Amino acid sequence: MRPFTYTRADGVEAAVDQVASHPKAKFIAGGTNLLDLMKIDVMRPQHLVDITHIALKTIEENQEGGLRLGALVTNADTAYHPEIEQRYPLLSHAILAGATGQLRNMATDGGNLLQRTRCYYFYDTDTPCNKREPGSGCSAINGYNRDLAILGTSEHCIATHPSDMAVALAALEAKVNVTGKGGDRMIPLADFHRLPGDTPHIDTNLKEDEIITSIDLPAKGFADHYTYIKLRDRASYAFALVSVAAALELNGETIKEARIALGGVAHKPWRVPEAEAMLRGQQATRENFRKVAEAYVAGATGYGDNDFKIELAKRAIVRALEQAYKMEGAA
Numbered sequence: 136m137r138p139f140t141y142t143r144a145d146g147v148e149a150a151v152d153q154v155a156s157h158p159k160a161k162f163i164a165g166g167t168n169l170l171d172l173m174k175i176d177v178m179r180p181q182h183l184v185d186i187t188h189i190a191l192k193t194i195e196e197n198q199e200g201g202l203r204l205g206a207l208v209t210n211a212d213t214a215y216h217p218e219i220e221q222r223y224p225l226l227s228h229a230i231l232a233g234a235t236g237q238l239r240n241m242a243t244d245g246g247n248l249l250q251r252t253r254c255y256y257f258y259d260t261d262t263p264c265n266k267r268e269p270g271s272g273c274s275a276i277n278g279y280n281r282d283l284a285i286l287g288t289s290e291h292c293i294a295t296h297p298s299d300m301a302v303a304l305a306a307l308e309a310k311v312n313v314t315g316k317g318g319d320r321m322i323p324l325a326d327f328h329r330l331p332g333d334t335p336h337i338d339t340n341l342k343e344d345e346i347i348t349s350i351d352l353p354a355k356g357f358a359d360h361y362t363y364i365k366l367r368d369r370a371s372y373a374f375a376l377v378s379v380a381a382a383l384e385l386n387g388e389t390i391k392e393a394r395i396a397l398g399g400v401a402h403k404p405w406r407v408p409e410a411e412a413m414l415r416g417q418q419a420t421r422e423n424f425r426k427v428a429e430a431y432v433a434g435a436t437g438y439g440d441n442d443f444k445i446e447l448a449k450r451a452i453v454r455a456l457e458q459a460y461k462m463e464g465a466a
């Protein structure tokens with residue numbers, strides 16, 4: 136690990152000032168991703184600003200009738216919070232599908248959204264990787280790419296975003312509140328993560344000096360009809376090959392609204408609102424679910440080892456929608 140300096144901030148403004156005034160500075164929260172990357176020399180911050188003492192650790196009602204998650208609430212405290220379990224069980228299930236109990240006790244909600252890709256080449260400093268070293272090339276496109284993306288890829292990068300939490304937040308249409316030297320702003324979750332394009336080293340639309348302060352959940356939590364399916368190689372301690380967050384609002388047997396977000400398939404949680412709209416006013420039949428699944432992955436490209444993900448994603452969408460529909464209380 137390379138030498139770095141360290142300060143601790145006790146407020147948001149101080150944290151932003153400290154990051155802005157040091158070259159190559161990073162915030163550190165739970166440290167479960169950043170420290171690992173520093174140890175293997177993939178990330179090389181020269182200064183760390185510890186934000187774990189800032190009072191962003193509560194879950195409260197927000198002005199929209201939903202909940203505001205402080206950025207420093209741990210993944211465990213979020214998943215087991217009674218209001219989250221009752222009103223946003225989709226989010227609770229998605230978080231609990233990720234990592235392990237020990238990690239979730241340290242990992243924070245803000246840090247979870249900013250964790251880096253799990254592409255093997257990104258972690259291997261002996262190989263070219265445009266995300267780690269811009270312009271060096273992508274080892275995955277013609278290499279081992281079984282875990283990697285099938286949607287929204289570019290010739291420069293086919294990495295996936297590994298967060299489970301972000302997939303549920305995308306389906307719930309959450310918003311991310313941030314503060315920086317330029318003031319406060321809100322970024323819809325849908326616009327938070329970026330596609331790789333020709334700048335795969337930039338994962339999100341957050342500026343260097345901006346800190347995530349909270350995540351807002353809208354009032355609608357889809358608590359009656361939801362599911363999170365995570366398909367992976369092992370039952371625990373593995374990232375998604377494909378995951379699906381599905382949420383339905385029903386009017387009798389008719390679908391009033393459907394939300395579907397995919398994980399493990401793109402550089403960001405993947406949503407196709409036009410495909411979701413195909414279910415509006417329709418019956419919850421396997422045939423209708425299959426049509427939506429086809430539309431969801433239209434345009435998907437396999438890179439050899441990961442070709443299987445295209446069919447896997449379709450089947451996972453159908454299964455997720457069926458599970459969401461058939462929950463207790465379903466018409």
Ligand SMILES: Cc1cc2nc3c(=O)[nH]c(=O)nc-3n(C[C@H](O)[C@H](O)[C@H](O)COP(=O)(O)OP(=O)(O)OC[C@H]3O[C@@H](n4cnc5c(N)ncnc54)[C@H](O)[C@@H]3O)c2cc1C
Pocket residue numbers: 161162163164165166167168169170171186206207210232233234235238241242243244245246247248249250297298299300345346347348372373374375
């Ligand atoms: C073995 C292992 C298995 C895992 N499995 C899964 C899994 O299955 N699913 C899953 O979703 N995740 C998984 N994770 C990832 C884990 O959830 C993340 O590492 C964790 O959520 C990151 O949160 P953190 O607080 O530790 O972030 P840190 O490591 O402290 O920070 C991560 C990044 O976010 C930045 N940052 C942190 N907080 C803020 C903030 N408030 N504002 C601005 N920048 C900030 C940091 O500068 C850093 O760049 C796994 C991790 C490990 C080590």
Ligand code: SF4
Pocket residue numbers: 252254255256257263264265266267272273274275276283291292293294335
């Ligand atoms: S897919 Fe992206 S992260 Fe993986 S090697 Fe290629 S450029 Fe690097």
